[in-house]
Amino acid sequence: MSELYVVGIGPGGYADMTLRAAQTLNACEVIVGYTVYVDLIKAHFPEKTFLTTPMRQEVERVRLALETAAAGKAVAMISSGDAGVYGMSGLCFELGKDYPEVSIHTVPGVSAVLSGAAILGAPLIHDFAVISLSDLLTPWETIEARLCAAAQADFCICLYNPSSRKRRDYLSRACDVILRHASPETVCGIAQNIGRDGEQTRVLTLAELRTTEADMFSTVFIGNSHTKVVDGKMVTPRGYKHE
Amino acid sequence: MSELYVVGIGPGGYADMTLRAAQTLNACEVIVGYTVYVDLIKAHFPEKTFLTTPMRQEVERVRLALETAAAGKAVAMISSGDAGVYGMSGLCFELGKDYPEVSIHTVPGVSAVLSGAAILGAPLIHDFAVISLSDLLTPWETIEARLCAAAQADFCICLYNPSSRKRRDYLSRACDVILRHASPETVCGIAQNIGRDGEQTRVLTLAELRTTEADMFSTVFIGNSHTKVVDGKMVTPRGYKHE
Numbered sequence: 001m002s003e004l005y006v007v008g009i010g011p012g013g014y015a016d017m018t019l020r021a022a023q024t025l026n027a028c029e030v031i032v033g034y035t036v037y038v039d040l041i042k043a044h045f046p047e048k049t050f051l052t053t054p055m056r057q058e059v060e061r062v063r064l065a066l067e068t069a070a071a072g073k074a075v076a077m078i079s080s081g082d083a084g085v086y087g088m089s090g091l092c093f094e095l096g097k098d099y100p101e102v103s104i105h106t107v108p109g110v111s112a113v114l115s116g117a118a119i120l121g122a123p124l125i126h127d128f129a130v131i132s133l134s135d136l137l138t139p140w141e142t143i144e145a146r147l148c149a150a151a152q153a154d155f156c157i158c159l160y161n162p163s164s165r166k167r168r169d170y171l172s173r174a175c176d177v178i179l180r181h182a183s184p185e186t187v188c189g190i191a192q193n194i195g196r197d198g199e200q201t202r203v204l205t206l207a208e209l210r211t212t213e214a215d216m217f218s219t220v221f222i223g224n225s226h227t228k229v230v231d232g233k234m235v236t237p238r239g240y241k242h243e
Numbered sequence: 244m245s246e247l248y249v250v251g252i253g254p255g256g257y258a259d260m261t262l263r264a265a266q267t268l269n270a271c272e273v274i275v276g277y278t279v280y281v282d283l284i285k286a287h288f289p290e291k292t293f294l295t296t297p298m299r300q301e302v303e304r305v306r307l308a309l310e311t312a313a314a315g316k317a318v319a320m321i322s323s324g325d326a327g328v329y330g331m332s333g334l335c336f337e338l339g340k341d342y343p344e345v346s347i348h349t350v351p352g353v354s355a356v357l358s359g360a361a362i363l364g365a366p367l368i369h370d371f372a373v374i375s376l377s378d379l380l381t382p383w384e385t386i387e388a389r390l391c392a393a394a395q396a397d398f399c400i401c402l403y404n405p406s407s408r409k410r411r412d413y414l415s416r417a418c419d420v421i422l423r424h425a426s427p428e429t430v431c432g433i434a435q436n437i438g439r440d441g442e443q444t445r446v447l448t449l450a451e452l453r454t455t456e457a458d459m460f461s462t463v464f465i466g467n468s469h470t471k472v473v474d475g476k477m478v479t480p481r482g483y484k485h486e
Contacts, residue, residue: 008357010261018353019265020258082357083365090365090481093473108361110261110351114251114325118351122326122333126381127389129372129398137482138369142397146370149396153389155372230336238333239380 002102003028004069006089008082008109009037012195014044016115021107025076032065033078040196041078062091069102082111086132086160113158116191116219120201121233123189123221128156133163133170144177151181156227156236159220163213171220175210178222182206187223189234190214203234245345246271247312249332251325251352252280255438257287259358264350268319275308276321283439284321305334312345325354329375329403356401359434359462363444364476366432366464371399376406376413387420394424399470399479402463406456414463418453421465425449430466432477433457446477 005024010016025031025045031038035052042050051068053061062077069075083089089106096104117124129150133143150157157178162171178186184207192215193199204212206222214220227236248267253259268274268288274281278295285293294311296304305320312318326332332349339347360367372393376386393400400421405414421429427450435458436442447455449465457463470479 015263015266016261018253018259018261022262023258082353082361084357084360084367086368086481087365089361090368090478093365093476093478094480097473106361106365108353108357110325110353111357114327114351114354114357117327118325118332118349122330122336122349124327124373125329125333127372127374127386129370129393130367131370143370146396146398149392149398150372153392154385155389155392230340233336235333235336237337238329 002069002072003074004065004092004102004104005076005107006083006092006104007076007078007107008084008087008111009041009078009080010110010195011081011112011115013040016195017109018107021109024107028074028076030068030073030075031078032061032068032075034061037078037080058088058091059095062088062095065092066095066099066102070099082109084108085111085113085130112160112194112219115194116158116221119191119194119199120189120203120221121230121235123223123227123234123236124156124158125236125238126156126224128158130158130160132160133167133174134161147174147177148180151178154224156224157222159222161216162218162220164216168213171214172210175206179206179210183225186225187227187229187234189221190218191221192218194219203229203232245312245315246317247308247335247345247347248319248350249326249335249347250319250321250350251327251330251354252284252321252323253353253438254324254355254358256283259438260352261350264352267350271317271319273311273316273318274321275304275311275318277304280321280323301331301334302338305331305338308335309338309342309345313342325352327351328354328356328373355403355437355462358437359401359464362434362437362442363432363446363464364473364478366466366470366477366479367399367401368479368481369399369467371401373401373403375403376410376417377404390417390420391423394421397467399467400465404459405461405463407459411456414457415453418449422449422453426468429468430470430472430477432464433461434464435461437462446472446475
């Protein structure tokens, strides 16, 4: 049986992965990944063979990893954050059906929903919804329905892919949907370049978020009706009964 | 300025924490935590002072950590999973207002939503909602409204605290709410004792989940309408446009 490990490396560099992730990469011969993520960790694994593919070529990258594993090498495919959140682990299982001799394992990592929350304070202490604003593979109507449902039920909300060059106004449109049910004073936060050079955070109101541009390296957090600002941090209480 | 680090150690033992978490614990003099979590990692930090408090005494534990930091020691407070998901980091910021001389930092960890997903396959590849079934601090009406909204908008759902001795039927009641909008054939999964002795997973339908008991060491996953079983794994596709 050949082995393919799908490894989430967390938000930034080497220190942000788990010890298990580092051990797994050390135990594999070949590490496959998107060029940018490989560059974040390459120096720590000098004896490994690295195979990289450019952005958006997810199917080709997964096939490359599966073919290399099927040829008898222990392979790790790395993903930024966690491979299971808008990541590649699903595609590995789906395409892996064509390679019955390859056994697929996943090693979880710290996704931006957790690392972004950590630098903003404690926005996700209670129930939350994670929604991607990318309509590349999902109709906008589905995204809007989820934003609306999450706001109506007073979830904290974390937005992945808040904008891109082709979708400059999506964050503003998302805020408009949320504003149907949430106060313009709702506490929000933006976490940018988490764990990397240029890391920064901003805490602001939902009304302010509506007119703010967040770039593609940002993760956006929208509090629930109980979220507050404590010493500049975004903090959601643990429960609501005893307030 | 004194320092308090709130550190998520991930689901299981030493290997499940990030390198940054291990470095942080090594750099602190005192490690504070709930007895069970301290026992999971204690052997790896033989020279540290450990302070433990029993379950449910969260406010006392946070005050102990803040007092110790205020007295001039570098303190880490550890949390299972991630301290920012139903965890203690929010309480640290809230009570930290009384200790202006203590600077609070958070180190994220792999929460059960990510580690449970990893052992079940890839259930959270698309938008998801995380909901706790504990009504200790939240009215059941709020929990029910969130379950209903998440199911109606076809989110994947991850349930924390699916049951306890006093709430044996809560998982069944939650399934009844979700079944108002989701098919009884919806793919579900249970991850038990993640990263610890006795780790196991089960993939089943929503109808089966309704009559299954999940203990307090379980995390429950309910797929969206596109989630499928691939070689025994629970897999949600990345998008819906090109199916």
